[in-house]
Amino acid sequence: MSDSPSPLADPHLVFDPVSSTDGAGPRDIVILGSTGSIGTQAIDLVLRNPDRFRVTALSAAGGRVGLLAEQARQLRVRAVAVAREDAVPALREALRGQYAAGEPLPEILAGPDAATELAAAGPSECHTVLNGITGSIGLAPTLAALEAGRTLALANKESLIVGGPLVKAVAKPGQIIPVDSEHAALFQALAAGTRADVRKLVVTASGGPFRGRTKADLAHVTPEDALAHPTWAMGPVITVNSATLVNKGLEVIEAHLLYDIPFDRIEVVVHPQSYVHSMVEFTDGSTLAQATPPDMRGPIAIGIGWPERVPDAAPAFDWTKASSWEFFPLDNDAFPSVGLARHVGELAGTAPAVFNAANEECVDAFLKGALPFNGIMETVTRTVQEHEEHGGPVTGAPGTSLTVSDVLEAETWARARARELAAKTTAEARA
Structure with missing residues (x-):
């Protein structure tokens, strides 16, 4: 491992039983990608915990202005941003339909740099920026949030993948908290030992809808087949990435960048139930796994609430019921994406x-x-x-x-x- 400071919040931080928000009010948050899967689940978490969180601004691509306007009204945000400038008239009309007559509407920002402006100083100060944007367009907002001194709850893995050195150059120790279920799991499991105690990281993969199929079997699968993920409900791009296991390859690169662990000490194992989200193997032979039923609200709660746990953020296991947990090696022939990702990560x-x-x-x-x-x-x-x-x-x-x-x-x-x-x-x- 590198001796350079990790940009991650320190998972060895001792939990304070007294809430750090006592007497200080809720934590102010900006949500980027609010109409997507991560954004909508984050808003559900916020609405259930108004004493802990307050959303000050939202951003979205602009394709679902009705939902964005509804979110803005529910959360009483100060500003909304859309990447598509042509969506502004429809957004303004949708906001008028949500707000009472004479009630001031939130400020509207538009254009390809609108989310970046919110992530930086913009019109709305905040403690934490949750970057739930899909794709490498999330890089500029990630850099802006870090440069502005925000805590970054990072669900946009692509910004770290494409701009890893740039992100690590501006991130201060403890400034990034991962929101991917796998990296949130590693983040928590690492709390059990020092970094010198870590032998390897084990990243779990559901195997997607095509687990067990050969490369020949995959020749004629359809988009509908690929979008039928067995355990997770996600957007179309991420779901297809899960079907090809590209998503897992990206997560291997992300784990290398976040935790300064060499690629040859990061393994991928297929776990169809998606209960164990990842594991850390320590030098004494112990392996610690972080496990919950598949639900992204748990990792989101870690991202926006750390160092505190958010009670009932997501469902827990019912240990009175029998269940089976399976683990299988990765089929690199049918799914060559992980090997290719390691290669480009090393390049x-x-x-x-x-x-x-x-x-x-x-x-x-x-x-x-x-x-x-x-x-x-x-x-x-x-x-x-x-x-x-x-x-x-x-x-x-x-x-x-x-x-x-x-x-x-x-x-x-x-x-x-x-x-x-x-x-x-x-x-x-x-x-």
Whole structure:
């Protein structure tokens, strides 16, 4: 492990039985991606705990302005932001429909930088920014929140994947709290020992809807098949990433960046029930697992409430009922995404950004019926190989500096090349 300070809040922090919010009022929070899966579950948690949390601002892409307006009214936020400027008239009308006549409406911010403005100083001060945006567009808000001194509850793994060195350069020790169920689990399990005691991290995977199938079996699966996740309810991109196990590959890179553990000490194991969210193996042979029924409100509560536990944030197990917990090795032939993710993680620089951007393009093509399921990883692999072989800017590799421009340039190239390769694959299949 590196001797550099971890950007994570210290999991060895001793819990104070006296609430740190006593006499100070609720903790102010900004929620980015409020109409998505993470955002809606966070709002449910906030509404059930008004003495602990107060949301001051919300951001969303702009496709569900009715829901955004309803959230704004329920939470009485000071500001709302939408990435799509053309959504502002509909949002303003929806807000008028939610608020009483003469009641002041929240300030509206719009445009691609609106969420970033909220994450920084913006019109609404806060203690914690929950970044629940999907995709690498979450990088700028992540950096803005950290630079503004906010605590960052990070559900947007892509911003750490594509801009890991940038994020770690600006994050102060203890400033990031992970919200992914796997990393929230590791975060809690690490509290059982010192960092020197850690032998390995074990990241669990449900296996998605295609667990047990061979690569040949996956040749003709449909988007509907891929979206039928057996244990988690998530957005379409994350659900497809779970079906390909790209999501798990991204989490391996994220664990490496957050915990400074080498890739050869981070394992992936398939656990279909999704009860154990991840494990830490210590040098004395002990393994500690963090387990709850599959429900993202638990990790969200850790993210926005740490160092306190939020009572009844999520359901607990009923230990009076019998249950079976299974664990299986990963099938790297059927699901090569984890191995490829390790490779790009070790390359560092812009390689993870290329991997992530190419995958986003391929998932989009698959959902539109323009690319077969196996074509996702085949196209991502070819894009990564071309980036590496042709000197595609692996800028920011160890010993060099990475910039936001490097990341954006690499992503732009990767998206364009992945689209070209995906179109070629489709054309060849139809010929």
